Amino acid sequence: xxxxxxxxxxxxxxxxxxxxxxxxxxxxxxxxxxxxxxxxxxxxxxxxxxxxxxxxxxxxxxxxxxxxxxxxxxxxxxxxxxxxxxxxxxxxxxxxxxxxxxxxxxxxxxxxxxxxxxxxxxxxxxxxxxxxxxxxxxxxxxxxxxxxxxxxxxxxxxxxxxxxxxxxxxxxxxxxxxxxxxxxxxxxxxxxxxxxxxxxxxxxxxxxxxx
Ligand code: PRP
Ligand code: URA
Numbered sequence: 001x002x003x004x005x006x007x008x009x010x011x012x013x014x015x016x017x018x019x020x021x022x023x024x025x026x027x028x029x030x031x032x033x034x035x036x037x038x039x040x041x042x043x044x045x046x047x048x049x050x051x052x053x054x055x056x057x058x059x060x061x062x063x064x065x066x067x068x069x070x071x072x073x074x075x076x077x078x079x080x081x082x083x084x085x086x087x088x089x090x091x092x093x094x095x096x097x098x099x100x101x102x103x104x105x106x107x108x109x110x111x112x113x114x115x116x117x118x119x120x121x122x123x124x125x126x127x128x129x130x131x132x133x134x135x136x137x138x139x140x141x142x143x144x145x146x147x148x149x150x151x152x153x154x155x156x157x158x159x160x161x162x163x164x165x166x167x168x169x170x171x172x173x174x175x176x177x178x179x180x181x182x183x184x185x186x187x188x189x190x191x192x193x194x195x196x197x198x199x200x201x202x203x204x205x206x207x208x209x210x211x
Pocket of ligand 2: 082135137194195196197199200201202203204
């Protein structure tokens with residue numbers, strides 16, 4: 001298997017919309033709407049290789065061969081809370097996806113991810129999981145989520161995020177090279193308190209208006 005690990009999706013629509021998001025003057029509604037739009041575009045890219053199967057239907061004039069996605073519906077796994085901001089964008093593309101939740105917060109001193117909630121499908125081992133979180137900074141949250149999914153038997157995992165820091169990418173590549181992460185941007189670095197530069201600031205606060 002070829003390990004891809006982190007894919008920076010270069011597309012004019014994504015780059016334009018991410019440029020809009022970098023403006024700290026956006027209000028909550030604007031930030032949420034653009035986040036959702038980028039999430040749809042990243043979902044499109046992250047599902048490019050889903051397997052298809054052929055079936056025959058009665059078309060308007062004659063029998064016609066069509067294609068449908070093979071296998072069980074995929075599971076979207078938003079990391080609470082900021083992942084919720086990307087969920088509807090994914091669901092616009094894949095309305096029948098299952099949704100599982102993992103609740104984590106970053107300890108501000110250690111930057112470790114602390115788990116406070118999880119609710120997974122009991123057949124997660126038969127489904128592909130797409131982790132949804134706008135920010136990949138130290139990657140501690142993403143790695144904790146991958147570990148929870150793998151410990152529950154999930155074998156096929158990928159992730160979408162708005163912005164990723166090189167420090168976090170390196171960790172994912174070392175620990176979980178089988179997990180492909182699709183990001184709208186690989187940014188420059190983390191600052192001394194673990195925020196991505198140039199980044200977006202605190203994505204959860206900007207999505208939910210808590211600051
Ligand atoms: C943010 C973000 C990621 C995490 C990324 O969540 O949504 O989950 O930080 O940082 P990391 O890569 O260093 O782990 P936060 O803990 O601020 O919680 P929130 O979503 O509730 O705002
Ligand atoms: N979480 C955020 O919301 N923003 C960052 O830059 C890093 C972690």
